Amino acid sequence: MNSAENFMQNKQLSDQADKQPLQQLLTRPDIWQLANRQRQPRTGIGSGYRGLDALLANHGWPRAATSELLVDKAGIGEMSLILPTLAQLTRQGRMVILINPPHIPYAPALVQAGIQLEKLLILHPRGQRDQLWAAEQSLQSGACGALVNWQGKESPADKDLRRLQVAARDGDCLHFHFRPGSSADTPSPATLRLKLQSDGEQLAVHLLKQLNGKSGQRLHLARSPDLVRRDQPLH
Amino acid sequence: MLWLCIQFPQLPLEALTRAHRAGDQTPVAVSQGNLIQAANGAARAHNVCAGLTIPTACAYCPALELLERDRERESQLLQQLAQWGYSFTPVVSPRGGATDKSSHTQPAPGDDTACLFLELSGSLRASGGLAPLLQQLRKELHKMRIQHVMGLGHSPSAAHLLSQLPEHRQWLAETRAPATPQQWRQWISFAPSKLLDCSHTAIAKLYASGIKRVSQLLAIPLSEVGNRFGRGFIDYLARLNGTRPDPVPSYQPPPEFHSELFFSSPLDNSEQLLFPAGRLVRELCRQLQRRQLYSQQLRWILDYGSRGSQEINVEISRPQLDPQRLIALTKLQLERVELREPVQALALKCQQLRALETQGLREDFFDEGSNTHDSYQLIDKLKARLGHQALSGVTLQESYLPEQAWSSADSLSLQSRPRGHQLNPINAPRPSWLLPRPDRVQQRNHKLFYDGELQLLQGPERIDGYWWQHHRHARDYYIARSEQGSLYWVYQDLTSEDWFLHGVYS
Structure with missing residues (x-):
């Protein structure tokens, strides 16, 4: 009797073990399942903007993948698009890494946005090679919740972008890659590509590409009312 | 004994x-x-x-x-x-x-x-x-x-x-x-x-008198032996027999580790150094483990003989006794080193060994666990390749002046918990990017130009202080919008009446 029970248990165990690789495979963000879509909605990480979440396939930034943000002009609200997400991650105790930010990340503003400064690490690697190395190591370490990097003067090769995407998947890390608007014409392995522009008053988001979801939509997000409130300057 | x-x-x-x-x-x-x-x-x-x-x-x-x-x-x-x-x-x-x-x-x-x-x-x-x-x-x-x-x-x-x-x-x-x-x-x-263990003359004397074994010597009355060979020799025999205490100078280990390998044929390739480096690291780890210590820094000294030496420091932020990881960190540094001359000796120095604290271990097991551990490893790796100065954090500072309201923090303080005293930032919209040096804004016909015309939205917020110092800071800050829709933080210097761009609301 004992041996029969054992046998049954073993069989169940081995069945579970057999199923596991398939489960692992199905959780990969780049595999699109039509049948399971309604049953198992994989959630993204909420961006903090309801309108944007509604457009994104998993109601948020894609987990463990690269999101490209194409921006030409600084100051149109591109950081405020991801700051709520970064703040949420640091509050959960995850590390957030900025690689070669264009200017000094200003601590008072970051704290106002809710970021825990002790979880924020800023890297200044010199040269394209070190930059990519640092990005890849941080992404795949599994220690970091989100990594934000800015494309330097030269555009990284397609294979480097692919490596970053794979590293983000391995390390389960959010990856935001700021690139100039001109790179919209060249294909990219990123899961999500957003083109950010300003229409004068608001931030205009154009969804260029989205795996597992529709693309081509446009969205207008208002800037924080504190900033654009018009009082009459004395000057 | x-x-x-x-x-x-x-x-x-x-x-x-x-x-x-x-x-x-x-x-x-x-x-x-x-x-x-x-x-x-x-x-x-x-x-x-x-x-x-x-x-x-x-x-x-x-x-x-x-x-x-x-x-x-x-x-x-x-x-x-x-x-x-x-x-x-x-x-x-x-x-x-x-x-x-x-x-x-x-x-x-x-x-x-x-x-x-x-x-x-x-x-x-x-x-x-x-x-x-x-x-x-x-x-x-x-x-x-x-x-x-x-x-x-x-x-x-x-x-x-x-x-x-x-x-x-x-x-x-x-x-x-x-x-x-x-x-x-x-x-x-x-x-x-x-x-x-005595002088050669004494031994020659012993043999001359036919004493070939210690047993023969012990059979002779001690006073006789003393007459021939002196008091020191009797003392020695007593210590040998265990009838008299035998003190030896006791050794106290220095609170540092130092080990060196000497190459009789100098090495001229940094890759060749990895093998001896691995041996030194293993020696270090064995000792640290036994003495329950850890080191925060590995200091490698490449000795070029008469032509000086070169030092390479590997920083370790967390108690780490695993030789493989330490070797990997060292390898990252050694790979980037250009040997100026053939290396004659490789030394590993660890000053300031610290005691492993049980509290640190406990944190490892029960707190955030592997997550913290991973981030320390990542930071060590980044430091090893990019250098100490490439990593930084930011903290708040208590100051009215915008450029002094933040400071760059050592990345080591990254994982520490928030301390008792918390600074709160000023309750006014602040830009997420600050320019390291304010950029000049052009002014023509009472209009401001920075990449197109600027339109002032809000302001002024007057920051005036440090009048007791040489350089008085009196500024009126405004939020301005450019033609392309970017929001900027600009100020007018009240002493010179010039306009500057200081931040970007990104």
Whole structure:
């Protein structure tokens, strides 16, 4: 009797073990399942903007993948698009890494946005090679919740972008890659590509590409009312 | 008391050739003055042995590589061995080779040998008995490639004497338990009197009077012996017998680690350094683990001989005793080093060893666990390749001046918990990017231009202070929008009435 029970248990165990690789495979963000879509909605990480979440396939930034943000002009609200997400991650105790930010990340503003400064690490690697190395190591370490990097003067090769995407998947890390608007014409392995522009008053988001979801939509997000409130300057 | 004496007959050679790869077949000998002091296996196969003159040795073996004896390196190596011994027992005493070599007429083998005394009675239980402990000691010495001869006794003098007795060494290799006091005396009386640790003249005198074994000497009344050989000799015999305490200087390990490998043929490729570096790191880790210490920094010193040296620092943010990880961090640094000259010696120095705290360990197990651990490893890796200065964090500062309201923080403070005193930022919209240096805004016909015309939305917010310093800061800050829709933080300097861009609302 004992041996029969054992046998049954073993069989169940081995069945579970057999199923596991398939489960692992199905959780990969780049595999699109039509049948399971309604049953198992994989959630993204909420961006903090309801309108944007509604457009994104998993109601948020894609987990463990690269999101490209194409921006030409600084100051149109591109950081405020991801700051709520970064703040949420640091509050959960995850590390957030900025690689070669264009200017000094200003601590008072970051704290106002809710970021825990002790979880924020800023890297200044010199040269394209070190930059990519640092990005890849941080992404795949599994220690970091989100990594934000800015494309330097030269555009990284397609294979480097692919490596970053794979590293983000391995390390389960959010990856935001700021690139100039001109790179919209060249294909990219990123899961999500957003083109950010300003229409004068608001931030205009154009969804260029989205795996597992529709693309081509446009969205207008208002800037924080504190900033654009018009009082009459004395000057 | 149970004393172990480990003699290192080949120390002069090992101090210079320890870095050689195993299985190196070059015959090597160490010379001092005109005499060979020690020779390696390959040289001994050509009949080169200690005591030969250099011309004779070269005649025996033309390919012989001669190295000058280096007393300093020898004593360094002995210190390292003492440190190693300290990890087995707290009572350790190193004894260097006799330095007043000139007073001896003839170099006798054995009396110039450096040795190490270990008191083992307190360490038997921890290592599971005498045999496993000796086994462990032999294994590690073998790993360090140090030739050794061991002797066990009830006093340091006895252990030293017995280590030279081949029959005793035979017994030691097989024994499971230490001998009784009776047996020690038997071993001692069995020993030939030439092994006694006294001057050559005394030994010659002993032989002249027909005393060939210690037993014969002990049979003579002590007063007689004292008349002939002096008080010092009687003292020595008493210490040998265990009737008088036998003090040896006790060794205290320095609170730092220092180990060095010397290459007799210099290395000119940084990749070749990895192999010896790995050995040093393993030595370090073994010792740190035994003494329950950790180091926050590995300091590598590449010695270019007479042409100076170069230092490489590897920072470690977290107690780390895993040699593989330390080697990986070192490798990241060594890969990037350009060797200026061939390297003659590689040294590893760790100053300021700290005690492993149980609290740190507990944090590891129960707190955020592997997550924190991972981030420390990542930070170490980044630091090793990018350099210390490439990593930073930011913190708030208490200041009204915008450019002083933040400061760059050491990335080491990253994981620490928020401290009691929390600063709160000012309650006004602040830009997420600050320009390191305010950028000039053009002003024409009462209009502002920065990449197109600027339109002021809000303001002013007046920041006026530091009038007591040389440079008064009086500024009116505004939020402005450019033609392309960017929001900027601009100010007018009230003293000069010029306009500047200070931040970007990104």
